[in-house]
Amino acid sequence: MTVDELKAHGLPEHVAIIMDGNGRWAKQKGLPRTAGHKEGLTAAKRIVAAAASLGIKYITLYTFSTENWKRAQDEVGYLMGLIKVHLRAEFEFYKKNGIRIAHIGDLGGLPADVQDEIRKAQEDTAHFTGTTCVLAINYGARDELTRAVKLLVEKRADITEETLAGALDITPDVDLLIRTGGEQRLSNFLLWQAAYAEFIFTDTLWPEYNEELFFSHIEAFQKRSRRFGAVPSQ
Numbered sequence: 001m002t003v004d005e006l007k008a009h010g011l012p013e014h015v016a017i018i019m020d021g022n023g024r025w026a027k028q029k030g031l032p033r034t035a036g037h038k039e040g041l042t043a044a045k046r047i048v049a050a051a052a053s054l055g056i057k058y059i060t061l062y063t064f065s066t067e068n069w070k071r072a073q074d075e076v077g078y079l080m081g082l083i084k085v086h087l088r089a090e091f092e093f094y095k096k097n098g099i100r101i102a103h104i105g106d107l108g109g110l111p112a113d114v115q116d117e118i119r120k121a122q123e124d125t126a127h128f129t130g131t132t133c134v135l136a137i138n139y140g141a142r143d144e145l146t147r148a149v150k151l152l153v154e155k156r157a158d159i160t161e162e163t164l165a166g167a168l169d170i171t172p173d174v175d176l177l178i179r180t181g182g183e184q185r186l187s188n189f190l191l192w193q194a195a196y197a198e199f200i201f202t203d204t205l206w207p208e209y210n211e212e213l214f215f216s217h218i219e220a221f222q223k224r225s226r227r228f229g230a231v232p233s234q
Contacts, residue, residue, distance in 0.1 A: 001219050003053055009222045012175030014058040015051060016190055016197070019044065020181030021205030028205075034078045039207035041086060045093065050211040052097040052131040054218065058172055059133055062189050066106070066140030080114055083137060087117040091124060098130025104169035105139030106147070134170060141191035144169050168192060176221045178214075180206045198224050 001009075019040060026036030044061055051059040064079060087101070094101065101121040108115070118137065148167035152159050165171060174190055174197040182203040186194065200217045202209070 001215065003215075006054055006215060006218055006222070009219075011054055011056055011218065012198075012221055013056070014060070014172045014174050014176075014193075015056055015218075016060040016062070016174045016177045016194065017047070018062045018177070018179040018181075018187060018189055019206040019209075020179060020183055022207060024181065025205040025207040033075055036207060037075075037079060037082060041082060043207050043209050045090075046211060047209065047214050048099060048131070048133050049093075049097050050214050051133075052099055056131055059131055060104070060136060060170065060174070060190065061133065062136045062139070062187075064105075064137045064139070065188060066109075066138060066143050067188065080111055083135075084114050084117045087121040091121075094121075094125050094128065094133075098128045099125065100128045100130065100132045101125045102132050102134045102170075103137060104134055104144070105137050106143060107138070109138045136189070139169070140188045141186075142188055145192060165192070173197070176200065176217070178202070178217055180204050180209050196226070196228055198226065 022036035022040040023033045024036075025039065026033050029035070048059055048061075063083065068079070069076060093099070101118075101124075103118045103122060107118065110118070114137075118135070145164075145168070147169075148164055149159065151167045152163055157163050170190075170193060172193070174194045177186075177190070177194050177197040178200045179185075180202050182201070184201045190197075198221050200220060202213065202217070204213060
């Protein structure tokens with residue numbers, strides 16, 4: 001389908017992506033893992049631009065998890081530097097595509113200079129009205145839920161489904177969750193928000209994921225019947 005045809009058939013409001021396969025892509029090419037992460041950044045830009053061209057309201061990218069700190073220090077350091085430089089350098093890309101940057105995760109657990117760049121990117125793009133690109137950095141769904149419950153306890157608020165949802169880092173439910181790289185698990189990503197998400201898993205490694213595949217996955221979503229536990233009407 002063309003962009004216009006996809007727009008005419010009911011788009012997901014919130015697409016979430018587990019960008020898996022950077023390391024394996026680099027290994028296949030005989031390159032260091034850092035090269036895979038750099039190529040993965042290029043893939044992220046083209047998919048965010050594709051989402052913006054469709055008018056998708058939210059796209060959330062699993063950028064760095066709370067578990068990723070277990071990786072080698074050199075790789076973690078490279079990833080932190082890549083995040084920092086990317087946020088600083090891509091303002092014109094955000095402006096051209098009307099993209100607003102948001103963050104979810106434990107901001108305080110990140111290096112101070114990375115925190116500053118995340119805050120600045122959010123401030124600089126706050127007035128853009130197109131797609132919101134949510135960067136999950138130092139994010140884990142269990143950590144998010146734990147922090148939300150602690151916040152409600154501190155406020156002595158009633159803990160209900162509504163108050164808990166409101167205390168989470170991100171509120172909109174996920175309509176479509178895509179995972180690249182062949183694995184079929186959530187890996188502690190948006191456990192609450194993905195309760196009724198449609199899942200698509202692809203063997204394609206993230207650096208090779210492109211607009212054509214993304215659009216085909218949007219089309220596949222549009223063909224699904226979403227009942228949310230109800231019986232379809234006769």
